[in-house]
Amino acid sequence: MMSVGISGYSAYVPRLRIKKEDYAKAWGSFQAAGVAEKSVMGFDEDVLTAAAKVSRKALESVPLPPGNVTRFAFASTTAPYLEKLLSGTVLVNVGMPNGAFASDHTTSTRAGTEAFISAFEHVKATQGGVAVVAAADAPRASMWDPLEHPMGAGAAGFVLSSDNLIAEVEGYSSYVMEHFGERFRPTGGDLLQDLSVKKFFATAFMTCTTKACGALVKKLGAKPEEYAHVVIQQPDAKTPGSVAGKMLFNDAQMASGLVSTNLGDLGAASTPVGLAAALDSAKVGDRIMVVSYGSGAGSDAISLKVVSDRKPVPGFKEQLEKKEYIDYIQYVKLKGALK
Amino acid sequence: MAHVSVPMYWRTIPQRYKMVGQKCKKCGAVNFPPKGVCKHCNASSDFEELQLSGNGKVHTFVLIGAGGAPPEFAEQMKAGGSYPVAIVELAEGPKVIGQMTDVNPKDVKFGMSVKAELKKIYTEEGVIRYGFKFAPDAEGK
Amino acid sequence: MKRVAIVGAGQSKYGEFPEKGIKELFFDAYKDMSSSVDKNFDPRQIESAYVGNLGSGGFQLGNMSALVAEFVGLPYIHTVRVENACASGGYALVAAVMDVLSGAHKMVLAGGVEKMTDVSGMKQKYWLGVSGDTEYERLAGTTFAGLYALIAHRHMHEFGTKREHLSSVAVKNHKNGAQNPKAQFQREITLEQAMKAPVVAYPLNLFDCCSTTDGASSLLVCDAEVAKEYTDTPVYVSGFGTSSDYLAIHDRLNTVTLEGTKRASQSAYKMAGLTAKDIQLAEVHDCFTIAELLAYEDLGFCEKGKAGQFIEEGHTKIDGDKPVNVSGGLKSKGHPIGSTGTGQAYEMFNQLRGTAQKPTRQVKGVERGLVHNVGGSGGTVSVSILVR
Numbered sequence: 001m002m003s004v005g006i007s008g009y010s011a012y013v014p015r016l017r018i019k020k021e022d023y024a025k026a027w028g029s030f031q032a033a034g035v036a037e038k039s040v041m042g043f044d045e046d047v048l049t050a051a052a053k054v055s056r057k058a059l060e061s062v063p064l065p066p067g068n069v070t071r072f073a074f075a076s077t078t079a080p081y082l083e084k085l086l087s088g089t090v091l092v093n094v095g096m097p098n099g100a101f102a103s104d105h106t107t108s109t110r111a112g113t114e115a116f117i118s119a120f121e122h123v124k125a126t127q128g129g130v131a132v133v134a135a136a137d138a139p140r141a142s143m144w145d146p147l148e149h150p151m152g153a154g155a156a157g158f159v160l161s162s163d164n165l166i167a168e169v170e171g172y173s174s175y176v177m178e179h180f181g182e183r184f185r186p187t188g189g190d191l192l193q194d195l196s197v198k199k200f201f202a203t204a205f206m207t208c209t210t211k212a213c214g215a216l217v218k219k220l221g222a223k224p225e226e227y228a229h230v231v232i233q234q235p236d237a238k239t240p241g242s243v244a245g246k247m248l249f250n251d252a253q254m255a256s257g258l259v260s261t262n263l264g265d266l267g268a269a270s271t272p273v274g275l276a277a278a279l280d281s282a283k284v285g286d287r288i289m290v291v292s293y294g295s296g297a298g299s300d301a302i303s304l305k306v307v308s309d310r311k312p313v314p315g316f317k318e319q320l321e322k323k324e325y326i327d328y329i330q331y332v333k334l335k336g337a338l339k
Numbered sequence: 340m341a342h343v344s345v346p347m348y349w350r351t352i353p354q355r356y357k358m359v360g361q362k363c364k365k366c367g368a369v370n371f372p373p374k375g376v377c378k379h380c381n382a383s384s385d386f387e388e389l390q391l392s393g394n395g396k397v398h399t400f401v402l403i404g405a406g407g408a409p410p411e412f413a414e415q416m417k418a419g420g421s422y423p424v425a426i427v428e429l430a431e432g433p434k435v436i437g438q439m440t441d442v443n444p445k446d447v448k449f450g451m452s453v454k455a456e457l458k459k460i461y462t463e464e465g466v467i468r469y470g471f472k473f474a475p476d477a478e479g480k
Numbered sequence: 481m482k483r484v485a486i487v488g489a490g491q492s493k494y495g496e497f498p499e500k501g502i503k504e505l506f507f508d509a510y511k512d513m514s515s516s517v518d519k520n521f522d523p524r525q526i527e528s529a530y531v532g533n534l535g536s537g538g539f540q541l542g543n544m545s546a547l548v549a550e551f552v553g554l555p556y557i558h559t560v561r562v563e564n565a566c567a568s569g570g571y572a573l574v575a576a577v578m579d580v581l582s583g584a585h586k587m588v589l590a591g592g593v594e595k596m597t598d599v600s601g602m603k604q605k606y607w608l609g610v611s612g613d614t615e616y617e618r619l620a621g622t623t624f625a626g627l628y629a630l631i632a633h634r635h636m637h638e639f640g641t642k643r644e645h646l647s648s649v650a651v652k653n654h655k656n657g658a659q660n661p662k663a664q665f666q667r668e669i670t671l672e673q674a675m676k677a678p679v680v681a682y683p684l685n686l687f688d689c690c691s692t693t694d695g696a697s698s699l700l701v702c703d704a705e706v707a708k709e710y711t712d713t714p715v716y717v718s719g720f721g722t723s724s725d726y727l728a729i730h731d732r733l734n735t736v737t738l739e740g741t742k743r744a745s746q747s748a749y750k751m752a753g754l755t756a757k758d759i760q761l762a763e764v765h766d767c768f769t770i771a772e773l774l775a776y777e778d779l780g781f782c783e784k785g786k787a788g789q790f791i792e793e794g795h796t797k798i799d800g801d802k803p804v805n806v807s808g809g810l811k812s813k814g815h816p817i818g819s820t821g822t823g824q825a826y827e828m829f830n831q832l833r834g835t836a837q838k839p840t841r842q843v844k845g846v847e848r849g850l851v852h853n854v855g856g857s858g859g860t861v862s863v864s865i866l867v868r
Contacts, residue, residue, distance in 0.1 A: 399634035402682035
């Protein structure tokens with residue numbers, strides 16, 4: 001059977017950052033466990049400009065001309081329009097063919113892996129198919145809501161094909177259930193809500209991630225310790241650790257993909273950016289487990305095996321270091337929170 | 340009150356999103372933004388499309404300060420402060436005006452290498468107008 | 481060429497006038513013009529009128545020339561609104577001259593009017609940012625200050641022009657304007673004030689920019705053969721030239737040259753049989769301080785790149801060898817867009833005839849003057865040479 005996987009990838013971290021100390025100054029505390037600072041988009045950026053950037057860079061990293069793309073999948077929870085196709089903006093900018101099948105995945109933080117898997121299925125089913133997946137997010141909530149504290153910004157793009165692979169996709173599993181009250185935006189509302197029933201929500205996170213991951217490990221006949229890198233959804237920097245043990249993963253396996261410490265909650269781009277960071281530090285033969293989570297609720301688990309040492313430039317770490325700090329007032333203005 | 344209407348903006352999408360220029364079939368020179376008749380020979384309107392690289396160098400620049408922004412950009416000014424605007428000499432020859440992005444205004448210099456990127460330009464009538472801006476290009480020569 | 485004459489010239493006061501609209505302002509200029517004609521003035525002899533106007537906030541975009549003409553008692557004549565942005569007035573004068581030269585009409589009015597202070601600051605910016613290349617320049621986030629700043633910065637980079645040079649234009653023109661009873665800002669400023677004003681578009685600051693102004697001006701242009709019927713001291717239009725240029729600065733051959741100014745002035749000099757050296761006095765388009773420096777170079781008063789030195793040496797002061805903008809220029813006298821060009825000619829008419837309002841501002845013995853009017857950032861330019 002034909003191997004399908006990642007032939008190119010790119011992460012994008014906005015230049016602007018805010019430190020937890022600035023939040024503490026403004027609000028008395030910073031309620032984002034384990035997050036030291038987080039990334040912020042500039043006034044002229046949004047998830048589409050970020051998606052355009054990672055799509056282009058991912059294609060350049062292969063390299064592959066955008067004209068070869070047959071499938072484009074865009075993921076974000078922070079769509080600039082509630083109704084209007086979003087992927088077209090990116091498709092046209094990057095120069096992907098108008099005839100490529102494009103889709104928008106926007107209703108939960110699971111959207112990143114949802115897009116990834118739908119693109120993967122396309123390539124598997126299409127002779128010579130080339131898919132681009134772009135997950136970009138900059139989640140928003142009311143500045144009065146502690147839920148807002150971890151919210152960062154970032155993006156990752158992947159080229160999936162059956163040629164020139166960096167990492168082969170070994171398989172995926174999903175787990176979806178009915179759940180509510182956690183991280184939702186009701187019709188007509190611009191801001192995220194959360195009923196803050198903590199244990200209730202932790203249970204959903206635990207159930208979805210462990211069930212999806214467990215099913216995949218079982219399907220592949222793999223052992224948890226065989227994974228050099230594990231990327232679990234990062235609403236903050238502590239939550240992934242709280243479920244890892246149940247899946248028999250340890251902190252060392254999660255180190256390379258734990259991006260929330262410096263970037264905050266990247267929403268639908270959380271596991272995609274984590275995956276890009278893990279790929280940057282992976283060696284040939286390494287296996288990578290990705291487990292997303294979206295409220296509502298559901299998880300996808302994806303298993304990859306690294307087959308090439310090729311890395312994109314600039315790497316994730318370089319972008320992490322290129323930063324400029326802003327204060328809380330600038331942050332509030334850039335987030336559009338002052339109407 | 341809109342200045343550049345939505346259809347008017349839409350007609351320039353090939354330039355704003357992708358920097359599609361024209362190569363004159365008579366004199367070989369490159370026009371960007373497009374002209375009816377080649378501005379170099381003023382003798383031909385026979386062009387082929389040319390995808391520009393988006394790479395270039397800063398020819399001149401300004402820093403738009405408070406009060407110096409058109410109404411469409413007033414919010415950007417208030418939220419993000421002064422912003423640089425440059426005329427960039429593109430690798431393929433033409434010069435074009437554009438905002439600088441992803442840069443501290445004090446780091447903008449004559450001759451610096453830049454690369455075009457898709458950014459939000461402004462929002463009017465509820466429609467986000469995307470287009471190119473120029474970001475510093477560390478790898479540029 | 482001495483085939484076309486100006487026998488009367490008037491101007492409203494420039495400034496902010498909440499009680500006056502375009503009709504009233506134009507009437508002020510028209511009355512002033514009528515009373516300046518020494519003898520035999522008869523409005524019924526005016527056969528056509530060219531009125532410079534940009535848009536007056538958009539409220540009377542259609543048929544405004546007929547409106548202001550009938551308001552001052554000139555119905556049933558040939559009227560045209562001339563629109564070439566800030567050069568509308570200059571082109572209105574040229575249109576009137578060409579009308580007379582064509583033989584179609586013998587007595588023609590050339591004027592201009594603008595009402596800029598009726599609308600909010602934001603709406604003003606909507607209206608003012610429409611004369612560059614709207615699609616590219618404006619949507620890069622620039623107003624005219626930004627565009628001229630792009631030119632200024634490159635000029636500084638290429639030629640070592642200094643901030644002080646820009647500011648000295650403002651200081652000089654305010655000194656002149658302080659003497660002009662019709663100027664908007666009749667006060668002097670110091671170099672320090674000019675240097676330290678808030679930045680509008682670096683390297684340009686607030687004192688590098690002209691203001692928004694209400695005002696009107698009007699000229700009575702006629703066939704030179706009949707000029708002496710109206711005055712013993714007509715002023716002749718001995719040459720004129722106009723040129724357009726690429727609207728967007730990025731499209732131009734040279735960022736630091738207004739090609740339109742070069743070409744328009746060369747045509748005007750040629751027609752008048754004069755050179756830049758022969759010009760004794762000039763009213764140039766200083767919408768921004770850099771624009772006056774560019775004018776020195778592109779009109780041929782000094783070499784390209786030497787305008788900074790030229791102003792530093794004092795040539796263009798009122799007591800220099802080539803005084804420029806003794807009216808105060810756009811900077812201090814004011815810049816009511818459509819009126820600016822004919823307003824410059826009004827000043828030159830009086831300087832040439834020795835009738836400037838105060839002895840302190842009258843330049844003595846002037847026989848050959850030049851008026852220079854620029855539309856946008858140089859997209860249109862008109863130059864006329866007026867002689868005694």
